[in-house]
Amino acid sequence: MxxxxxxxxxxxxxxxxxxxxxxxxxxxxxxxxxxxxxxxxxxxxxxxxSAIARSLKQDKTFMIGIIVPDISNSYFMGISRGIEDVVGQEGFQLLFCSSDDNSVKENRLLLLLQEKRVDAIVLATSGGNDHTIKWLTDSGLPIVLVDRKLETIETGRMLDLVAEDNADGANRLTSKLLDEGHVRIGVVNGPSRVSTGSERYEGVLQAMQQHGLEPNPIVYNGDFSTDDGIKAVRMFLEAEPRPTAIVSLNNRMSLGVLLEIVRSGLRIPDDIAIASFGEVEAGSLLSNPGLYYIDQHPYEMGKVAGDILLRRIRKEEKNGEPAFEIFRNEIKQVI
Structure with a gap:
């Protein structure tokens, strides 16, 4: 060198x-x-x-930090790829971090990225760090939320957000099963501490009420992992009476649901019907599963987030309102 x-x-x-x-x-x-x-x-x-000298002169590092709960999840990688395709054209590089859905680790990563002088942060929060996030934004560091909202509504309203219409999507997804006559529903939900968990579950309850049913599904609360989907099915199969349909509110958990149902020798949808918030690629390997799923578009979400990032880094729209981009996705079926 x-x-x-x-x-x-x-x-x-x-x-x-x-x-x-x-x-x-x-x-x-x-x-x-x-x-x-x-x-x-x-x-x-x-x-x-010297990249360091150039960054000091321009007051930019041309680095954008991305904190997601699970860096191996294709959904978050799709968002990241969309961001990279937008900001990369302007010379920015991405620094990826995985919080493992751990609030303490997320807080440490937020402070680390601030120490590294990144120009902005993209955050899919695990919850519990609203105070740190507000402190960083008050210091002038742009933070764009993706997929998940903040617990503190007041703080969340100050930040840009790119997310899905979780309650509406879960409502429409559940309604597909209810319209087919299912009344005993098992729900595989994520943690209520994050907005995707609480909003999607609320959508399920709304659908049941709209169909004249008591909103009392059998619920397994997990942490958005494949193993949680497996454990949920085991719990459902021991219930009396057991559910005739399962709504899984995350694609990773949905994979576990499919694996355990097949492992148990049950047929989909004859023995038990499935609806998933997010596509599960393994579903296409099954014979006529009739699997309903929310057709998510993480890459497009990432591109929108990338455009917002560039505007914030360039300090455009100084007095403008935060951007709120909410995606209302279609429901599709694997047949």
Missing amino acids: SNATIKQVAAEAGVSTATVSRVLNNSGFVSDLVKKRVLDVVNRLNYQP
């Missing part, structure tokens, strides 16, 4: 450091002859501009 400095390049080329900077940044007028001379020296000395 070369240790050459911009001063050495300027001296070798017989120009000022400002001229070298204009050549490298392709800004301002420099004659073709001088440009060639500078670039020849840059190549000969293998000069590498």
Whole structure:
């Protein structure tokens, strides 16, 4: 690796450091002859501009931190890819962090990213860190929420949000099963401490009330993991009477539901019908499962979040209201 400095390049080329900077940044007028001379020296000395020095000069690191609950979840990776495709065109890089749905770890990551001087943070919160988030935003660090809202409504209203219409989606998803005559419903839900868990469950209850039923489904509260879907099915199968249909409110939990039902020798939908908030790719391997699912669009959500990030980093719309982009997704069926 070369240790050459911009001063050495300027001296070798017989120009000022400002001229070298204009050549490298392709800004301002420099004659073709001088440009060639500078670039020849840059190549000969293998000069590498200092990213740290550039970030200090421009007051930007060109880094955006992303904190999600599970970095291996294809849903969050889809959001991240959409963000990257937008901000990458402007020279920004993403720094990925996984909170493991742990509030303490999330708080530590928030402070770490602030210490690393990232230009903005994208957050799918695990909950419990509203005070830290407010402190960071008050300091001028842009934070864009994705997928999940904050517990404190007042703080949440200050931030940009890109999310799904969770209550409406869960309502329509549950209604598909109720319209087919199912009245004994098992619900695999996530933690109520995050908005996706509480809002989706509320949508299920609303659907049951709208269909004239008592809103008392059999509920298993998990942590959005495949193992939780497996445990939920085991609990449902021991219930008397057991549910004739299951609404799983997260794609990871839905995978566990499918695995355990197949492992138990039951047929979908003849023995038990399934509806999933989010597509489960394994569902297409089953024979005529009649599986309902919310067709999510994480990549498109990521692109919207990326556009918001660039506006905030550029300090556009200084006095504007926070952006609230809510996706109302379609319901599809694997047949």
